Amino acid sequence: MKELRLMKGNEALAEAAIRVGADAYFGYPITPQSEVIEYLMANRPEDRTGMVVLQAESEIAAINMVYGAAGCGKKAITTSSSPGISLKQEGLSYIAGAELPCVVANVVRGGPGLGTIQPSQSDYFQSVKGGGHGDYKLIVLAPNSVQEIVDYTKLAFELAFKYRNPVMIQSDGIIGQMMEKVELFEQMPRVEPDYEWATIGRKEGKPATFVTSLQLKAEEQEKVNLRLQAKYREIEKNEVLYEEYDCKDAEYLLAAFGSCARITRKAMELARKKGYKVGLLRPQTLYPFPVDAFNKIAYQVKGILTVEMNAGQMVEDVRLAVNGKTKVEHFGRFGGMIPNPDEILNALEQKIIGG
């Protein structure tokens, strides 16, 4: 039976984490995502499933607690918002290097610095290009609704364990804070880990297991990097997600992700009413990026406008994907400002249709 609820994005993420059978949540308060830990503390997941919830002394400690739990093969998750995610980059690099599975959600707010508490998409580069030191990738999911927050929390753990890689759910202050109807999946059981890579206690007669991202010999560290790169190619081959709206006959394309894609869709409808054949391509995975989808549609359209709540980040990946086949421009509002459909339509007319 369908279980429908009206929930905030942040609360829905917390509920989904309990239901997916997560073993541990470690977090630190920061606006606009504090509802995640508040919801978890209030809902006593330790009684419902035995899930551990702990408020850490910092985002740095929280991500390292995730490292410890993930190293034991447990399902661990942490959430934060932009400045806190910056603090987690060290830990994320170590987790990626040690090839541990975990889920991190970034409810993005405007930056740089302390910035603002309003929604933004200005952490795109940080999420999809690695963020911390070293050559590594996070799998990055970009929900555009409370429903997708729930669905992607489940998907994130599946992908994290499939590839032994950290997965980032990148929402923003809009998706995190707004309430929507959401269908919840049924409670899944927590599983006792039995992975050969996990520190679950040495097995008699077998050598001990250790989790590390250190190789003192360059030759060995290059091998680690080659293995990581091979994994990323697999991820790029298998895990791309995107949605197309009215792309079949499109002469112009809008590209947007997350909350901004919903506003952009409205702009697309306004453009269609004015007689422009406009489509919308919405990446649901920011890494792996839907390179082929953009590359394909580049032959069909006269130009692409990316609409982002940042100063132009995804636009670079779209340009790389289309590789000069069509014009790609960017329209953005930033610092916590949200574009409205009229200004998007105006930008489309100015930069692409009339340009």
Place this chain on the structure above:
Amino acid sequence: MAENLINPENLVYKKTDVLTDRIMHYCPGCGHGTAHRILAEVIDEMGIQNETIGVAPVGCSVLAYYYFNVDMQEAAHGRAPAVATGIKRVFPEKFVFTYQGDGDLAAIGTAETIHACNRGENILVVFVNNGIYGMTGGQMAPTTLVGMKSSTSPFGRDTKTMGAPLKITELIAQLPGTYFVTRQSVHKPGNVRKAKKAIRKAMEYQKLNKGTCFVEIVANCPSNWKMTPVQSNKWMEENMFPFYPLGDIKVPEEK
């Protein structure tokens, strides 16, 4: 003649199986080897090898997971108590320890150390304090003594600009989450026995979920102190021990 003596019935001491056969990279005369051994022996004697998960730091003992034959995780610099918290919270029935140096524990990881101890995480923290950054080549540590020379205090630690050495163990002992806090050394057989007893006690307390147990081991660093092992032990007795006196700092009330 000698070969006749080497047979099982004459065996009086052997390396515990909780240490691997890998040759340690530690410098001659360094205290790490002995500190590893007594911790491994305690794990062996308690029969908890397969229930123990250790956390290695960044520093000289970064490769501790090569030497302990127990499951281990290598933490980022200073983050071992947070990593250990993550492990212990999902595996409360396991024995969890961190093994950290002074830079790791008392400088970059101060927040993680204090808060793990303050929460009373049921873990053992082994803190090896030699007053210097060993792995990176002898830079000033938070525990470097006043006037002590290092590569980043080449004219000696000047408290006016560099602050005073941090007695973090005394600080830790103030926290309600810690149950047993002690300072030991491993430079003489008697001290090795005492240090081992302290580690044993700490592991027994962990079994009883008593809170954080914290064992500091004041150690030498012949290479970076630029002394012979014997000189370094003497220097340690004359200079380190007066400032970092050996003995229990916080002991549970006997019942």
